[in-house]
Amino acid sequence: MIIVMKMNATSNEVDSVLARLESGGWKTHISRGEERTIIGVIGDERKLDQGTLSGMDGVDRVMPVLRPFKLASRDFQPEDSKIALNGHVIGDNKVIVIAGPCAVESMEQMMETAIAVKEAGAHLLRGGAFKPRTSPYSFQGMGEDGLKILAEVRQQTGLHVVTEVMSPDQVDLVAKYADVLQIGTRNMQNYALLNAVGQTRKPVLLKRGMMSTIEELLMSAEYIMSNGNHKVILCERGIRTFEKYTRNTLDINAVPVLKELTHLPVVVDPSHATGRWTLVKATSRAAVAAGADGLIIEVHPNPAEAVSDGEQSLKPKRFAELMVEVRRVAEAVGRSI
Amino acid sequence: MIIVMKMNATSNEVDSVLARLESGGWKTHISRGEERTIIGVIGDERKLDQGTLSGMDGVDRVMPVLRPFKLASRDFQPEDSKIALNGHVIGDNKVIVIAGPCAVESMEQMMETAIAVKEAGAHLLRGGAFKPRTSPYSFQGMGEDGLKILAEVRQQTGLHVVTEVMSPDQVDLVAKYADVLQIGTRNMQNYALLNAVGQTRKPVLLKRGMMSTIEELLMSAEYIMSNGNHKVILCERGIRTFEKYTRNTLDINAVPVLKELTHLPVVVDPSHATGRWTLVKATSRAAVAAGADGLIIEVHPNPAEAVSDGEQSLKPKRFAELMVEVRRVAEAVGRSI
Amino acid sequence: MIIVMKMNATSNEVDSVLARLESGGWKTHISRGEERTIIGVIGDERKLDQGTLSGMDGVDRVMPVLRPFKLASRDFQPEDSKIALNGHVIGDNKVIVIAGPCAVESMEQMMETAIAVKEAGAHLLRGGAFKPRTSPYSFQGMGEDGLKILAEVRQQTGLHVVTEVMSPDQVDLVAKYADVLQIGTRNMQNYALLNAVGQTRKPVLLKRGMMSTIEELLMSAEYIMSNGNHKVILCERGIRTFEKYTRNTLDINAVPVLKELTHLPVVVDPSHATGRWTLVKATSRAAVAAGADGLIIEVHPNPAEAVSDGEQSLKPKRFAELMVEVRRVAEAVGRSI
């Protein structure tokens, strides 16, 4: 950690900072430049609260040197994490595709979708039984009945299921039916929930908060991992920007950035990242070309009748076309699908 | 709701949209302009899912006409909501000041702070027993022990306490000790938690998500209110922007905007909205000048020793100076403090 | 245009709005719902100032129905614009690659770069003679001497050149030497400059403002086109968001969005959109996979000695590797390079 003092900082102020650090057992290194005094802190800065120093009199800025995550860091585990999912492996050469509707609406809807996406080559099925909705007046999901439908469809089609869990007290219930636990964008920093899924041994699909930094996403992964569950799949699903034409802005940079910073697999959700089904095919191709390990895509047999997110759902026929195109791109970058 | 068709929409596509609406019991009004066909939907659009229409073939855009919140809306309750807090009333002429440390650290720290802020004129005490921290390695709060300290300090000083609740299963515990339940910025869209505090009859201080629009803040208030608890205090605490000098950007516009849109009281948190104690005095004055009903300010007897957020905490002496200045501004806008 | 009145709007206020519109020659259509009155305006709303209406007493919101651009719109020209560039055509099947250093530094540097990028398959050469720099103390470019170098390198290598023009009074000078005039991100809304390049008949590479919407980008294209110059190449170069790890966020969604909204060719600049050379290869692949008509990439023979933007410049060898990979992706999406 580097502490930059103000130009007019007094020697008393410098001494107070040094004393504060030394009382905590830190070694310091002081450098007096022409304009400013700079204090280097030697030791594991992750244990040092940046804020308490930066508020001290005479301090201009405190700059951390190390990244705050460890378990998720590629520095500490250079090789890619590979997570087994029903015979498939995410984080390996093959690009994994998760497809299905926004919400579980009925057995018929789920079966029809599952059969269609399986035939088109999808590896896992998605569908929400508990739905976080902006409005309390919107459909909130079928709850446990939806989970039962998912389990039944899995049994009939062999497709394992990814579904969202919204609060710590739902974790046991959802884990009973689901193969992968999804943490939604609004819950990326719901720490009680992160701790709860960290206590299970189910793979967790962790969606990036719509206004969270990449570092914060990795810190949320660190929460889960520090509870003992290392099976974390990161999901870039679009961030909130000033652009109004699309629902979110797909941060495609995040794919190679995450590949640099972490060993965890990275999935992209082009449906939420655009909010319009007409943009899903092009951005799915882009995600795979950028190096994503997987895609999660909304498919609904009849989007105009969907209870939610119809505008970003593909019809099965369009999803099948997408798979053909995405497969070609995957091969062009040396992967299969 | 207004549906704008694409320029080249076919009459079949227009008919499908009309059929979709009519099958749901909606009345429609069609207007064929030179460039585009526009369909008006007559009825309570809040029950209509915008997304399923906007994804239909031939549809260019769907524009809602009504605001999606009702209980929180000033249209439906023109007069200000007033919430009683230990003899004080928030939402009335008097500006209410809530002060205290980021986290409860010890009985001594809380007592010292409480006595100081009370003397300076604060009306309520804040302090976190459960702390949402970006890093799993940071101090997570004292938990129930912290709540007990808060209760003890209340008894000795008479200051009622505001403290955060982070998950539905904590609500009963926190409500046992606290006078006002705080929902933190990362939990503004934790719907399970909103429903849980909505089931209590304690006032709720609802912080705006750092990534949330004003409309979403009001929808989260609507969640709480639709559970029967109408005692919601809204808190603007800064939003995330591209500006890097400050931790967040205080959205001062939100104060008069909320006063237009809702009858609920509005509090500003200049400590989090700036992230630097040197900026708290000026922005506190601004918040009151803009019409805020209250302030929530971090005060710590020794910020350099604080376990968290030291850089944005005021020393008691500086807080007392702030109160003097803020009082003058309150009086200038026709209010007391 | 749709005008939504407030719930409590008086009939006098409604009448004032109607009178205001009718005095301007507009036809209106009024719809009185249960909650609100809505006024539809019939006619070419592009001639109507939205602001003057939305400020009127009793008006809640004004919602435009039409898009504000015409010449740039695909609605008015469905077929793609194709722009000839020295035997290549941008906007056609072939993906065009523009490569070169941030700034022209010397004849040697430009010749070495030009030979290398041509050999790797680039179609045009980039290099700035006039450099917009955040600091007045940074290198501001070689000016006309730099332009002369570019012209000389073109003659020797046959590569046509793209270079930036920063003010209206430079347009003639730059047009004398350059083949494509570049408008930089900070000048996207420099209307005097847009008008000036619109008066030439040189192709214009128009970079999106780092915090401009897609609609504003198209309005800036409209400025150039309304002056008679229809040879506009749009460039997505990253937008400013809260994410700090990368210099900008590449808005990959913008590629298919622009393909929907406009007939103009779309180029992506992964160097500026990421700000780190390690991310350029992955994002270049993504851009082509998303449907970009071209790429503009920074290449420098010795980035560590570059006078600017060294951190985002590729060495020639790495650029050649990138071309191999991007070519495979182009073929996978049915294009050549």
Place this chain on the structure above:
Amino acid sequence: MIIVMKMNATSNEVDSVLARLESGGWKTHISRGEERTIIGVIGDERKLDQGTLSGMDGVDRVMPVLRPFKLASRDFQPEDSKIALNGHVIGDNKVIVIAGPCAVESMEQMMETAIAVKEAGAHLLRGGAFKPRTSPYSFQGMGEDGLKILAEVRQQTGLHVVTEVMSPDQVDLVAKYADVLQIGTRNMQNYALLNAVGQTRKPVLLKRGMMSTIEELLMSAEYIMSNGNHKVILCERGIRTFEKYTRNTLDINAVPVLKELTHLPVVVDPSHATGRWTLVKATSRAAVAAGADGLIIEVHPNPAEAVSDGEQSLKPKRFAELMVEVRRVAEAVGRSI
């Protein structure tokens, strides 16, 4: 400047960085921690290009220590700059109010406005003769005829005028008529224009770019000042965020931040920063409470007939009410108006 090497950086890579620095005449200080090697650079880092270092192999990050502006910095000039404006002084105790319409439309409109705002207590008159408009089809301003009207109104009312200049070749013309040259938000980084107004000796009102950081605003001031013109007035006019209800988000934090970082006077434009006249009064009070040295406010005798920005323009009567309220706040913070 601090250079943080990657964890796995080789000693060759460290040596290359050291050699690169030493060849440029910089002294270095190397610190080898448990996890990483850190290189400190000693000397005036403003002359060192950060980018060329951060792109070098083995480098993780480069962190500047000094702020990049000097002439604008309070470190180098602790006392406030005071700029004389027709007998008033901006940057002193008195809060200066600039008022007038968005655009000059006619002699009658300007005279009526000028008389009204003067009577209400405004100190300067604003009004645009050259108008930057998003659409080429919108009214672009009256040009020199508008400037002549401004000059005539000044003569009759004694109010000095602030008006925008949009390109370097207009500077002489505008300077002939205007008392203060305004640089608009879209031109904050139009460096040719900054240099041109820097060559004059007229005060410059420099509006923050809607997409610009506070540091970039100060760097643009530095451009003007490095040309010899130190009479720069900074203007916070709202930044672009994800919030859609208001046109921009007034960054009220920027007022005290600028007061810390620079000696230049700071003015706030609540009209553009909100985009709605109903919000202007509350945010004007807030700006003064936060410490602004002045306000610039849009006033139009008949906003519903304004050619532009009617929705954010106050009627003269409402402006007079605002002045009464703002005056009280100014007095509450120890200033006059």
